[in-house]
Amino acid sequence: MTTIDIISDLVCPWCFIGLRRLDAAIAEVRRALPDFACEKRWRPFFLNPDTPPEGEPYLPFLEKKFGGQAPVEALFERVRAAGRQWGVNYAFEKIDVRANTLQAHRLIHWAQQHGDATSLVERLFVAQFQRGERIGDPALLKHLAVECGYSGDEVERYLASGADTDEVRTLERQFRAMGISMVPTFIVDGREVVVGAEDPAILAAAIRRALA
Numbered sequence: 001m002t003t004i005d006i007i008s009d010l011v012c013p014w015c016f017i018g019l020r021r022l023d024a025a026i027a028e029v030r031r032a033l034p035d036f037a038c039e040k041r042w043r044p045f046f047l048n049p050d051t052p053p054e055g056e057p058y059l060p061f062l063e064k065k066f067g068g069q070a071p072v073e074a075l076f077e078r079v080r081a082a083g084r085q086w087g088v089n090y091a092f093e094k095i096d097v098r099a100n101t102l103q104a105h106r107l108i109h110w111a112q113q114h115g116d117a118t119s120l121v122e123r124l125f126v127a128q129f130q131r132g133e134r135i136g137d138p139a140l141l142k143h144l145a146v147e148c149g150y151s152g153d154e155v156e157r158y159l160a161s162g163a164d165t166d167e168v169r170t171l172e173r174q175f176r177a178m179g180i181s182m183v184p185t186f187i188v189d190g191r192e193v194v195v196g197a198e199d200p201a202i203l204a205a206a207i208r209r210a211l212a
Contacts, residue, residue, distance in 0.1 A: 002038040002210060005187040007175050009045045010101045010135055013079045013090060016125040018184035018197035020086035025203035033211075042112065042121050044105035044172045045183045048098075055097040055136050062098075082197075094132025103159055104135050105168050107145060110158050120148045 006022065008015035022040075030036050048061075062072045076092050083090050104124055111117035123144050127133040133140055138159045145155040175185075186194040192206040 002036070002189055002207065003041060004038050004207075005041045005043050005190075007043040007045050007180055007185040007187070008183045009047045010104050010121075010124050010128055011098055012045075012047055012183050013083070013129055014197040015184045016088055016129055017079075017082055017086055018186075019122065019125065020088060021197055021200050022186065022203055024086075024200035025207060028200055028204040029207050036207075036211075038207075040116065040118055042108050042117055043175060044101075044109070044168050045175060045180070045185075046101065046105075046172055047183070051098060051100040053100050053102075053136070055099045055134065058095045058098045088129070090129050091132060092129070094130075095128070096132065097134050097136070099128070099134055099136035101136065102165070102168065103138055103141055105172075106164055107141050107155065107159065109164050109168050109171075110155070111145070111148075111150065114150070120145065120150075123148055 004022070006018070008018065026036070026038060059069075059072065062075075063069055066072050066075060076090070080090050080092075108117050108121060108124075111120050124135055127140070127144055128135050135141065135144075138156070141159060142152050142155045146152040180195075182195050184197055186203060186206070188194075188206050189210040192210045194203055194206045
């Protein structure tokens, strides 16, 4: 089975688009190879590792990073235009906090020990970019996990325990050590690397090269 590692951060709007484009790439590959099977492995990245645990005000952070309100609005419009093509309608105006994503990445790490976590990842992106929910809040993470079919009690105990915190941070450092500085980054079977939320045709070509 082909493995596709998806290095991403849940506060990266392009990573949400990347999820959609990857699905389109897989569908393209399956049109020629109906039996194609793959395992998606969601991997952690921290766009801003210094984000406080409670998060930070969203627009002030972006305006400081990009140089003011006008550049931020231009960025939002570029992302909105790109997202519409893939059925992603961004509601940046609902976001008040830029979350620290460590706990969300821990939850994904835990979920992947129980199978495919794609539905959870999708729900986290929806929470962040379409509902403006605070995805750094353990209570919200428990609620989202329950929506995706996981045990709320198990999730609550896990998040409170601190388990896998060091492992998630170590994984993130390993990807940085590999030279990854932009997300999403896709790694197919450990050898074909696609950086950015590329066109599905580019992702499909990388998958076909790995298969060859």
